[in-house]
Amino acid sequence: MNRLDGRTALVTGGRQGIGRAIVDAFIHEGADVATCGRAGRPGDLPPTIGWHKTDMASADNIEDLRLEMLDRFGGLDILVNNAGIQIEKTILDTSDEDWDQLMGVNAKGVFMACRAMIPIMKRGGVIINIGSISGNVADPGLALYNASKAFVHGLTRSIAVDHGPKIRCNAICPGWIMTDMADAAFAVADHPATAKTDTLARHPVGRFGQPEDIAAMAVWLASDDAAFATGQCYTVDGGVTAASPLNPGLF
């Protein structure tokens, strides 16, 4: 007996990183999974998994995605809003185009996906949004990204309140997960290797996160074990935000 047997799931942004780990974990738990991304189908995606070329900032693309879910699954049980982008800038360096691009995916895309999919969750459903610890505390030089994740946290609570009991909606707030996105953040450091070592020392668990760490939480939230969990933002960050930013042991 797998925890997601008989469930249908859409995971946005499933090409790589956290999204792909959630796709793989959902398959392992028996779910029927579709995923999407801006480019063509990844070569290593198992053939049973649906792939839909989708720009999450496009209303037309989201409507196509909705129709494809109806066609493929006859509805939807689980939606994971994982697709997201980050732009490494303060607001002074951020253009209107940057705003449209980032907020289009991270904020409007999540809104549009929820608006489109809730009505086709005919048996009730589960929405899992990927927020971030950066939505609770600020990472320097990631202003719009931080703000977009705070939006996700707020929307998560609103959906839980407005659409319960039919829909359960929670967010996962990952910390530093070793993905291409984290490597991009380290790449702008003066000394990327030192930065990584220093960051590691601030994690009580003594390691960075892996995409599978977030996928494990997503599986739990999607399953009936989480039947009483809704409207919450669950942090999975190896303890990094439980500690003070000021760690005298590191000076």
Next chain:
Amino acid sequence: MSAVRPDYLKGRVAVVTGGCGGIGRAICQRFHAEGATVYATDIAKPDFGDTPIHFVHHDVSQEDGARNVMNQVRDDQGKLDILVNAAGIEAEKTIEDTSLDEWNHSFAINVNGTFLTSKHALPLMRAAGGGSIINFGSYDGFIADPSLAVYCATKGAVHALTKAMACDHGPEGIRVNAVCPGYVDTPMLRSFFGDSGDIESLQQAVRDVHPLRTYGQPQDIANLVNWLAGDEARYASGQLWVIDGGLSAQAQQMRL
């Protein structure tokens, strides 16, 4: 740096526990400058120079101590308007290195002290027709500094107690808030820095981690306590007021 108004607390009677400590002392002086009649309580007498601040010996962990303080205030003034529970200690240890006696001692002062002093202050606040209690939480009640386990736990307890007291006594016009300082330049902080050798470079490193590039002075905390004590804060109750130079607004400060 602070705009003292000699009438803001005119006619008010205030008790400040831990009045000898770095922050407590700054609060006593500020309250006096704002027109209040001030009772500093502590286990050792502070030196306030010529400033007319009353002193009452007070071990906050003892219930008789709280009774004694409030008896004297009642006999002298007949009422109490403001109570600041500033007495506190920290123990720099993990739980593994902390004995039960040390654990109980921290709770006796930081938590029991807040409980007992507030409990015995309530009748005098009713006599005043209401009042303002200001507890000392800490940003460490939200996120942890390493090797301060029992301190973090006591401050988390004070945060919850603050909300409970605000609920219970709000209908009587008694407001209860907690201030939650970050790093403030006090003897307690200097003890935390310890004998790390080059304290100057350590202090600079600590400043650099703060968005405001400084850590606080006792007067910075007294500014907030003063506001909470008076009528400008008449709608403020049950809240935890973090004041930390922006330290806890940010993510972990890696050297990037």
